[in-house]
Amino acid sequence: MKTKLKLTICLITGLLFALSANAQKTVIKKEALPGNAQTFLKTHFGSKKPSYILEDKEILSTEYKVQFSNQTEVEFDKKGNWKEVEAKTGKVPKSIIPKKIASYIKENFPKEDVTKIEIGSSGYETKLTNGLELKFNLKGDFTKIDK
Structure with missing residues (x-):
């Protein structure tokens, strides 16, 4: 049993190495x-x-x-x-930020700019100049703050 497990681990490791190479x-x-x-x-x-x-x-x-x-x-x-x-040294162009998200940020964090925006399958994540990370769903509705 241990031999089969070791062989399986070696095969998986080798496959991952080959793929990354x-x-x-x-x-x-x-x-x-x-x-x-x-x-x-x-x-x-x-x-x-x-x-x-x-x-x-x-x-x-x-x-x-x-x-x-x-x-x-x-x-x-x-x-x-x-x-x-x-x-990394400025702000994300406003034209990239969906209007609903931009409005939320302007209303709740008027002195902050967006330094990062990311879109994924569950929604958007933005990072502000003050370090806060805000999450929004795909419709642009605010869901939570991460720090």
Whole structure:
């Protein structure tokens, strides 16, 4: 029994190592991004040129990371849908933040800006300049504060 367990653990470890070894990060040009990502960048960042764009290919997924000179990072999934925008030295463009979320933040935290916004299957998570993390559902309704 112990031998089978050890063999199973070795096989799983080997498989995970093989999968991670196949991951590739490549610098690409803006034109190589999926169309949705190109449109998003043009809409929300205008003519700003990225410092670099990385394509992160793994066996089961592909992701893209766009970095601007002002330390703003945008992450996209394989279809070019945005997943996260983080402004490390500034604020997230207001045009990215859904109106209902922007209204809530303006009303309840009028002196704060959004430094990060992330969208997931259960909703949005934002981080404010004061360090608070606010969570919203997919409709933009406030659900809770994390710190």
